[in-house]
Structures are given as structure tokens and as C-alpha cells.
Amino acid sequence: MIETFKEEIKQGLTATPKTLPSKYFYNKIGDALFVQIMNLPEYYLTRSEFDIFKNKTQQLIDAFGIDKDTHFELIELGAGDGTKTKELLKVLDTQNYRFDYMPIDISANALAQLKNNLAKELPNVSVKTQQGDYFNVLHSLKENNNPKVMLFLGSNIGNMDDEIATEFIYNLGTNLQKGDKLLLGADLIKSKEIVLPAYNDAQGITAKFNLNLLDRINTELNADFNTSQFKHQPEYNEAEGIAKSFIVSTSDQEVTVQQLNTTFHFKEGEKIHTEISRKYNDALIQQIIANTSFTLDTKIMDTNAYFADYILTRN
Numbered sequence: 001m002i003e004t005f006k007e008e009i010k011q012g013l014t015a016t017p018k019t020l021p022s023k024y025f026y027n028k029i030g031d032a033l034f035v036q037i038m039n040l041p042e043y044y045l046t047r048s049e050f051d052i053f054k055n056k057t058q059q060l061i062d063a064f065g066i067d068k069d070t071h072f073e074l075i076e077l078g079a080g081d082g083t084k085t086k087e088l089l090k091v092l093d094t095q096n097y098r099f100d101y102m103p104i105d106i107s108a109n110a111l112a113q114l115k116n117n118l119a120k121e122l123p124n125v126s127v128k129t130q131q132g133d134y135f136n137v138l139h140s141l142k143e144n145n146n147p148k149v150m151l152f153l154g155s156n157i158g159n160m161d162d163e164i165a166t167e168f169i170y171n172l173g174t175n176l177q178k179g180d181k182l183l184l185g186a187d188l189i190k191s192k193e194i195v196l197p198a199y200n201d202a203q204g205i206t207a208k209f210n211l212n213l214l215d216r217i218n219t220e221l222n223a224d225f226n227t228s229q230f231k232h233q234p235e236y237n238e239a240e241g242i243a244k245s246f247i248v249s250t251s252d253q254e255v256t257v258q259q260l261n262t263t264f265h266f267k268e269g270e271k272i273h274t275e276i277s278r279k280y281n282d283a284l285i286q287q288i289i290a291n292t293s294f295t296l297d298t299k300i301m302d303t304n305a306y307f308a309d310y311i312l313t314r315n
Contacts, residue, residue, distance in 0.1 A: 002220065006259055009217060012272075013257075013264050020213055020247070022159055022275040027216055028109050033209040035081055040205060042197040046084070048307035049153060049185050053087040056300050060088060061095075063298040063311040064149050064181050071098040072147040077134050078156055079103030082114045085151065089118070089125050104130040104137050138175035148180040155187035155307070157288075158278035165278070166288050173293035173314055182294060182312040186280040189241035190306060195279065199234035199243055207232035210247055210274055222258035229253055233271070241279035246271040285310055 005024065012019040026034070038046040053060070066072050074092070076085055082103065089101060101118075105111050111129040118127050130137040141148075150172065157165050172182060199206055210232040214225040229251050236243040249266035256263045278284075286296060294312040301308045 006221060009221065009257070010260050010262065014262075018264075018270070018272040020272055020274050022245075023106065024216060025209060025213055025274075026107050026110070027212075029215070030209060030212050031080075031107055031110050033205060033212060036205045037201070037209060038083070040201045040203065042201045044194065044198055044304075044306055045155060045187055048187075048302040048304065049155075049309065050084050050087070051302040051304075052300055052307070052309050053084040055303070057087055057091045059298075059300050060183070060309065060311075061091065061097075063300070064183075066097065066099075066147065066149065068095070068097055070147060071100075072149060073102055073141065073144075074099050074149050074151070075102045075104065075138070075141070076151040076153070077104050078152070078154070079105050079114055080110055080154075082118065084153060086118070086121065089122055093122055093125050100126045100128050102128050102130055102141070104132070104134055106132065135171060135175070138172070142175050145177070148176055150176065150180070150182045151185075152182065153185040153309075155185050155277070155280075157184060158187055158280070159275060160278070161276065162278070162284070162288055166291060169289055169294060169312075170292040176293075176314045178314055180314040181297075182314070184285070184310045184312060186285060186308050186310060187277070188301075188306060188308055189238075189279040189281055192236045192238050194306070195238075195243055196234060196236050199236075199245060199277070200232070206234075210245060213274065214247065217257065221260060223255060225255050226253070241281075241284075243277040243279070244273065245275040245277070246273055248272070280308075 008021050037043050103111060103114055108131050111131055115127050115129050118125060160168055211227045211230060214227050217223045218225050230247050231250055233246045233248045234243060249268060249270045252268050253266050254263050293315050295315060296310060297313050298311040299308050
């Protein structure tokens with residue numbers, strides 16, 4: 001893992017313009033900060049999808065089309081703390097569905113906490129955590145013939161550009177069988193007055209979350225980033241529906257990363273692109289899945305129509 005981290009950090013910081021992969025936001029500190037972000041008043045995304053899972057649970061279950069007498073696997077990509085999914089698990093458990101819940105996450109810490117919490121809150125639910133890369137884990141699960149319902153929540157698909165998103169969903173399809181379902185959470189295109197504060201909260205938690213990536217590089221790769229000389233900067237293009245996050249150097253400076261034997265030069269105002277957060281409408285979703293093995297079955301929205309869970313079926 002550390003070698004991949006080193007390689008990808010070096011690639012990103014030597015690129016023009018500079019980039020850093022958003023997946024590395026999530027270490028123990030990053031996990032805790034993101035939980036705080038999800039509870040911020042400005043961060044509507046989690047509340048919106050939670051609204052669907054809490055108040056439209058039966059619609060979700062009906063859309064899955066699972067027979068109660070058939071054992072199935074409920075697979076969640078990037079499960080995090082499982083707050084939304086617990087609402088679904090409660091109802092599936094109450095209605096005596098037969099299933100294994102399989103959360104997949106790159107963070108062993110997040111999985112351990114989730115498993116412990118579920119053991120207390122929903123002791124009857126079978127939980128089989130899977131730590132690692134999504135596709136490596138999915139490939140290992142492909143061999144069995146159990147029906148599968150896959151969850152990809154939180155509009156995490158929006159962290160990819162459209163071409164990569166299509167490739168990602170296509171690859172998911174190769175690990176599923178005909179009739180399997182994919183629930184794809186997607187943040188819908190909205191005004192900048194709603195979107196931008198979600199990535200730039202008044203308490204500065206999102207800024208800490210982004211800058212923690214520099215702290216992680218300092219700790220794991222013996223670097224000397226001075227985080228007080230960098231700032232978090234979100235941007236949103238409402239016309240195309242794309243939000244972007246940057247870490248910006250506030251001065252001309254040099255940073256040495258000892259494990260890479262490299263010194264990186266930053267100009268005042270120079271941006272490091274860390275994340276994109278794509279917003280969607282039905283046409284964009286159809287465009288992204290057009291060359292995959294999925295068809296769109298159902299769209300379930302929250303009360304404010306800020307967010308949608310799209311239910312896709314593997315052909």
C-alpha cells in the first residue's frame with residue numbers, strides 16, 4: 001500500500017497542473033473529519049440520501065426485486081460509517097430477508113468501527129467486511145451465484161469524470177450477473193448557493209479534511225508541508241454541474257518529500273487539484289451507462305429533489 005501511495009503522490013505533484021488523489025483523504029483522522037462533514041448543516045448530500053433510506057425504504061427494497069426466500073448479498077462500496085445503510089438493514093432484518101451485508105472499504109479502521117456498531121445495533125444481521133480495492137474484492141465474490149445488490153452511495157460516482165465513471169460502471173457490470181442490481185446515489189444539479197457551502201462550511205471542517213492530506217504525506221512520506229501556507233479552495237461551475245476542490249499555495253515555497261527524494265516548488269496561488277464532485281440529471285446518467293451492461297429501472301428522490309438513488313439492472 002505504501003509503495004502505491006508513494007508512486008501516486010509523486011505522479012500527482014510532478015504533474016502539470018499538480019494533483020493529489022482524493023482517495024487518500026481517508027485515514028483515521030480523515031475518516032473522523034468526514035463523519036463531522038456529513039453532519040454539518042451545509043452538507044446536504046448525506047441528509048438528502050438519508051431521507052431516501054429512512055422514508056422511502058420500502059420503495060428501495062421493492063426496486064431490488066429480491067425474493068424473501070432467496071439468499072442474496074448486499075454489497076456496499078465505500079461503506080464508511082454505514083449511517084444510511086443501517087436504515088435499509090433494519091427493514092430487511094425486520095422483514096426476514098436472507099442476506100449477507102458486505103461492506104467494502106479501503107479503510108480498515110472504518111470497517112472495524114462499522115462491524116462493531118452493527119454487532120450492537122443489529123446483531124441478527126450477517127456482516128462480512130471486505131477490506132481493499134473494490135474490483136479485487138468484487139472479483140473474489142464473483143465466483144458464487146448468489147444474487148447481488150450493490151450500493152454505491154453518497155454520489156461517490158461524482159468524484160470521477162464522465163469517461164472514467166462509464167468505465168467504472170462498466171467494470172462493476174463485469175463482476176455481476178444478469179438481473180443483479182446497482183443502486184447508484186447521485187447528487188443532482190443545483191444552484192451554486194446550495195452547492196458551494198457544502199464544500200466550504202463555516203466551521204472550516206472541510207478545509208481541515210482537505211489539508212489533512214498534506215499532514216498524511218508529512219507523516220507517511222517524511223515531508224515538510226507547512227499547512228498554514230496552504231488553503232482549501234472549492235469552485236463550482238453551475239452550467240456544467242461540476243464542483244472542484246483545490247489546495248492552494250499561499251506563498252512561493254518549496255516542500256521536500258524525503259521518501260521520494262524530491263523537492264517540489266510551489267508558486268503563490270498555485271493549485272493542487274484534489275477532487276471533483278460531479279452533479280447529475282437523468283440525461284447525464286443515461287449517457288454514462290449507455291455503453292455499459294446496465295439499464296435504468298427506477299429513480300427515487302429525496303423530499304427536496306436535491307438527490308436521487310438510481311436503481312440499475314445488469315442485463
